[in-house]
Amino acid sequence: xxxxxxxxxxxxxxxxxxAPCREEIPAFIKVRRQFQNRGFEILGIAIDHPEFVTEYAxxxxxxxxxxxxxxxxxxxxxxxxxxxGTLPYSVFLDAQGRIAHVHDRGVLTESQLI
Numbered sequence: 499x500x501x502x503x504x505x506x507x508x509x510x511x512x513x514x515x516x517a518p519c520r521e522e523i524p525a526f527i528k529v530r531r532q533f534q535n536r537g538f539e540i541l542g543i544a545i546d547h548p549e550f551v552t553e554y555a556x557x558x559x560x561x562x563x564x565x566x567x568x569x570x571x572x573x574x575x576x577x578x579x580x581x582x583g584t585l586p587y588s589v590f591l592d593a594q595g596r597i598a599h600v601h602d603r604g605v606l607t608e609s610q611l612i
Contacts, residue, residue, distance in 0.1 A: 504593050506538045510606075511575045511587040513546045514554045518605045519586040523558060525608035530562050532612075537593065539563070545571040545585065 510526065512519035523542075530540045544551040544566040551566040565571070572583055579600055580587045588606050590599040601610070 502539050502541070503595070504537070506593055506598075507591040507595075508538075508540045508611075509578065509589045509591065510540060510542050511571065511578075511580060511585060512542055512544055513585055514544065514550045515546070516585045522586060522605045522607070523560065525606070525611060527559065527561055529608060529611045541565065543567075543571050543574060545575070545583075 508526070510519075510522075512523070514520070526540050526542075530538070540562040542560065542562060542564045544564060545568060546566055547568070548566050551564060554560075555564055567574075575583065575587060578587075578589045578597070580602065584602050586606065588601040589597055590601075592598040
């Protein structure tokens with residue numbers, strides 16, 4: 499992920515059909531806007547069909563980078579510790595690319611992000 503080297507990165511695994519995932523996205527958009535110029539980025543990895551992700555991102559105004567896939571996205575999640583396929587699932591990487599925190603229980607709120 500050389501594109502994000504030196505940045506604190508939140509990798510969020512989600513899906514358009516996941517209600518808790520949809521609930522936390524507005525907070526991600528707001529927090530990214532607030533901190534992206536200070537070395538913070540969010541990467542959403544959708545476990546979903548590309549057309550659903552594209553439409554949903556456009557409708558909601560998601561401004562952070564998104565990747566998508568089905569089995570491949572699940573496999574990436576597993577590499578980051580999501581062996582159960584839990585959604586939403588978020589991993590915080592420090593500026594050196596090391597896992598600093600995993601959030602795997604419920605919605606990640608704006609107050610938890612700040």
